[in-house]
Amino acid sequence: MTKQLKKGFGSDNHSGVLPEVFEALAGASAGHEPAYGTDEYCEKARRVFKENFADSAEVYFVFNGTAANVLSLMACAQSFNSVIVSDISHLNEDECGAPEANGGFKLVSLPSINGKISADQIEKKLIRSGDQHYSQVKVVSITQPTEVGTLYTIEEMTSISQLCKANGLFFHVDGARFIYSAQALGKSFRDLTAGVGVDVLSFGGTKNGLLGTEAVVILNPALNKNFQYLRKQRMQLASKSRFHAVQWLEFFKDEKWAKIAEHGILMAQTLQRLLEKQNLLEVVYPVEANSVFVKIPKAWVKPLRSKYFFYIWDETEFVARWMCSFDTMVEDLEGIVAEVQKLSTSVI
Known part of the structure; x- marks a missing residue:
């Protein structure tokens, strides 16, 4: 299997x-x-x-x-x-x-x-x-x-x-x-x-x-x-x-390192754009490297984590940290954004 x-x-x-x-x-x-x-x-x-x-x-x-x-x-x-x-x-x-x-x-x-x-x-x-x-x-x-x-x-x-x-x-x-x-x-x-x-x-x-x-x-x-x-x-x-x-x-x-970095930055910027395009979540820090920090409702954490694991950076404000890697794909970004979209239209 x-x-x-x-x-x-x-x-x-x-x-x-x-x-x-x-x-x-x-x-x-x-x-x-x-x-x-x-x-x-x-x-x-x-x-x-x-x-x-x-x-x-x-x-x-x-x-x-x-x-x-x-x-x-x-x-x-x-x-x-x-x-x-x-x-x-x-x-x-x-x-x-x-x-x-x-x-x-x-x-x-x-x-x-x-x-x-x-x-x-x-x-x-x-x-x-x-x-x-x-x-x-x-x-x-x-x-x-x-x-x-x-x-x-x-x-x-x-x-x-x-x-x-x-x-x-x-x-x-x-x-x-x-x-x-x-x-x-x-x-x-x-x-x-x-x-x-x-x-x-x-x-x-x-x-x-x-x-x-x-x-x-x-x-x-x-x-x-x-x-x-x-x-x-x-x-x-x-x-x-x-x-x-x-x-x-x-x-x-x-310069393999440069290709890794270029990809990680691109993925983070793409994730930010996807969120902004659908007016989903607040990005709380400038996206300058390979991370995106977003403020999410507390009730969303568990269901969202069940699909895509991430850490809560600030548990007082419920700011999540989403990290991109050399193997992050656009489909991964679209997947988590789709889950956010579902949560935004449902009652938990």
């Missing part, structure tokens, strides 16, 4: 793995290769990351996004330091205290507007610099795209970076969906990292069609000194590292 394929809008890490990635993994499985990142695939991947980010860039593969974020911050900060984040950041809301538990530093959250924080907000948190009674700010972390699918412009990133440099702070970017920012803004990875003074990037793979691999991209050479030891100590060094590297090689091949 053929299993019926389930599709939903819960998350872009609910989707599967790119077929080309599976083929690449199978190809890399033939024969033997040295372990712990000393194989030819890892060496080639390191060159590819340098070509795409900066000549000085170094890449370290890890198993998940939490590790990428936490290790990035641990490379920058000590236990008496603090890290400035947005109030809705993954670091602040969805890492189960991993930054604090592993790094010992304090997270200082700022109220976000459309998911973003500004240089002006950050500057106000630096007033107690040098005060021995106060956790010393050492890192600013932003998410690009933000948790609500909005984008920092080059100018906004540059403004934050300049403030960081002027005050001896490191600039970290949580880029679990970073490919969407590059595609939507029409900028290269180099433009959005080294070009604006980012020190370290958590670069997402799992949400973008890869299998259990994320990358920490260090742009500031000073942060490389102890990173290999941090990664090993925190149990993120893969023995058969070639199975990390080969996925990223496939990801960058013929």
Whole structure:
């Protein structure tokens, strides 16, 4: 019996793995290769990351996004330091205290507007610099795209970076969906990292069609000194590292990442248009990446979820988050819109 394929809008890490990635993994499985990142695939991947980010860039593969974020911050900060984040950041809301538990530093959250924080907000948190009674700010972390699918412009990133440099702070970017920012803004990875003074990037793979691999991209050479030891100590060094590297090689091949991002953005924009065309639901954030946030009646949640799974982002206002992936099809969009249409004309 053929299993019926389930599709939903819960998350872009609910989707599967790119077929080309599976083929690449199978190809890399033939024969033997040295372990712990000393194989030819890892060496080639390191060159590819340098070509795409900066000549000085170094890449370290890890198993998940939490590790990428936490290790990035641990490379920058000590236990008496603090890290400035947005109030809705993954670091602040969805890492189960991993930054604090592993790094010992304090997270200082700022109220976000459309998911973003500004240089002006950050500057106000630096007033107690040098005060021995106060956790010393050492890192600013932003998410690009933000948790609500909005984008920092080059100018906004540059403004934050300049403030960081002027005050001896490191600039970290949580880029679990970073490919969407590059595609939507029409900028290269180099433009959005080294070009604006980012020190370290958590670069997402799992949400973008890869299998259990994320990358920490260090742009500031000073942060490389102890990173290999941090990664090993925190149990993120893969023995058969070639199975990390080969996925990223496939990801960058013929700019496959750009095709993934272009498709995800198109699907999100199409979903927004379908909803607006039928005057269905309120889209509450600008659709700039691969997500659509809509306010729905509470009574609709259960019946709609029974057809297409999704998460409620804000349970006070019943704002749903609908994520599009590399395998989202127009039929999926039409399907959920049709279900919304049915609910809008029925009494529950």
